[in-house]
Amino acid sequence: MPPKTSISSALSWRCPQCTVRTFASSSKLLAVGPEHPRYVKVPEPPQQTVPHNPPVKGTLPIPRNVFAGNSKGRSDDEIIALSTPSPKNPKNPPKGSREEWKAKMSEIRKQNLREGVKSLRARQISDERHQNVRQAAKQRERQELLQRPDREDERLTAPSNNMDLDALYNKPIPDPTREDRIRTKQLNLQRHEDMKRQERMEAVHSLYMNAREFIVTPQQLDKAVDAAFGTPEMPVQFGKFSTGVSNRSIWAEGRPERVQDKLNVANGQATGFAMRSAKSSSEINKERIRRIAETFTGGKIEKSVE
Template sequence: MPPRTALSTPLRAWKCPSCSQRTFTSTAGRASVGPEHPRYINFPEPPQQNAPQHKWMKGVLPVPRDVFGGKGAGDQSSEEALARKTKAAERQRDPEKGSREAWKARMAEQRKRNLREGVRELKDRQQKTRRRMETAQAEKYREQDELLSRPEREDERLTTPSHGLDLDALYHGQVPDPSRQTRLALKRERSAAFEATRTAERLDSVNTLYSHARNFIVTPKQLDEAVENAFGTNDFPVTFGDRGEGMSIWETGKPQSVQDMLNRANNARSSKAIESAGGYIAINQERVRRIAEALTGGKMDTDNF
C-alpha cells in the first residue's frame, strides 16, 4: 500500500478554552463595572452606613380639622352636637318593603349610626392618646426632677474643675470647718499617746544600755582579757568537749535550730522539744526574769538567774 501524502493545509495548534481567557492578574474581574468605577473592588461595608433618607413628598398637607377643639356647643363630639346632626326625620313614613324610599331611609339611618360611632371612637382614641402622652410627659418630668435633685457622685466631685469653695474666705480668712475642734482634739490625744509610747521605749532602751554597760570593753587591757577568756593563750588555748581535748566549738554539739527556739518561746507541748531547748529550768528562769523586770522597772542580767 503506498504511503499517505502530507496534508496540503497545516492544522492549527489546539488551545485550552479556559487558558485562553486567563489574564496576568489573580484578582477576579468585575464584568458589570469598569476599573474606573468605585465599586470595581469589593470592600466590606458596615451594616448601617448612613441614616435612612426619607422620601421627599411634593406639596403641603392641609391642616387637619380640629373636631374636638371647642367646648360646650363648639365641641362636635358632644351628645348635643351628635343629636343635632343625627336627628330623626320630621315626617315619619312607612315606605313599602323593597322600594327606593325604604332603601334611602335605611341608608340614611346607616350614615347616622356610622357618624355617631365614628365620632365617639375618635373621641375615645383622642382621650387615650392624650392620657398616654400626659403619662409619658409626667414620667419624663419626674425623671428630670430626680436627676436634678440627685446628689453629686464622688468621682464627679473629685474630678470637677469647680471646687465650690468660697474663694474670698479662702484667700482672706479661714475656710469654715465645723468639725475642726473635734479633729484637733483627736489628733492631740493621738500625739500624746505616741509621745508617751516613744518616751517609754527610750527609757527602756536607756535602762537596758545602763545594765549592759558594765560589760562593755573600753580599754585595751579589757580587750586583751576578753580575747584570752574567749580563745585562751598560745600556751594554753581554749578547748571544747566533755574531755576538754577538742579544738573546735562543734565538739560541744550542734547549735539550737530555729524550730527549737520557736518551741522554747511558745512553750511547746512536746516534752522532747522542751528538753532540747534546755528543759523546764531554763523556761522558768526566763519567766522569773521577766517578772522581776516588770516589778523593778529595770533590766536584769541573765547571769543572776
C-alpha cells in the first residue's frame, strides 16, 4: 500500500499554471483574460470639450533673474568684464602640458559665460517686447469691450435695477427735448390767443354795427310790432287772391324756400315758386362783394351802403 500524503504537503500544493512565467512584461495582477473588455488595448481620444493637458513629469525650478544684482547701473559689458577678468600675470606653459589645458578650459568657460549673458539679455529684451505687445493688445481689447454698447436683445431684456434711483426720486428727470417742446407750446398758445382776440374784435364790431337796430325802449318795441303785424284797425295782409281780397296768413306768400330750391337756383335749374322767391344773380353778387370787402377791410359793412 502506498504511503498517505501528509496534510502539510496537500496544503502547500500550487497550480502549475500559476507557477509558469508568462511572456508579457506586465505583472500578473495587471494581466486580464481574453473575456475582459480591456484585453485588447484600444486608444481612446481625449474629450472634445476638455483640453488635453498631459501630466507634467517633475517640477521645473523658478528661473533666476541673472540681472537682478545689477544695482549700480552697470552695462552688460562691464559686468562681463568683471566676471571674466584676464589673468594679471599671463604665463606661457609648455605645449601639451596640464597648465596649458587648464588655461584653455578657463578661456572656454569665460567665452561661454560672455555668450550666455549676451544671449540671456537678448532673450529678456525679446520677451519684454512680446509681453508689452500682448499687454497692449489685451488693454485695447478690454477698452473696446468696456465701451461697446449693449446688444439690442440684452438692452430689451435687462432688468431695471441699474437705474439711478436717487436721481429718479430726488432729482428732475432729464428731458433733452423739453426746451423745444416748451417753445412749440408757447407758439401754439400765442397763435390760439391771436385767433381768440381776432374773433372777439370781429364780434364787437358786428355788435357795434347791429346795435343801431336793437330794441331798447317800449316805444321802439311797439313800432316794430306794428310794422310787422299792423294795428288792430289795419292788420298786415299777405298776398292777394284773384278776387282782390288779401289774406292775413303768411302762407299766402307761399311755402318757405328749401335747400333743394337754393341748389336749383345756384345750378340754374329753378322753376316755379323757387324761381320767383330766389334772389337774382345781381343780389348774390352784391352779397359776395360785400363779404370780400369785409375780409379786406377787417370790419363789417352795412347792407344799406351797398
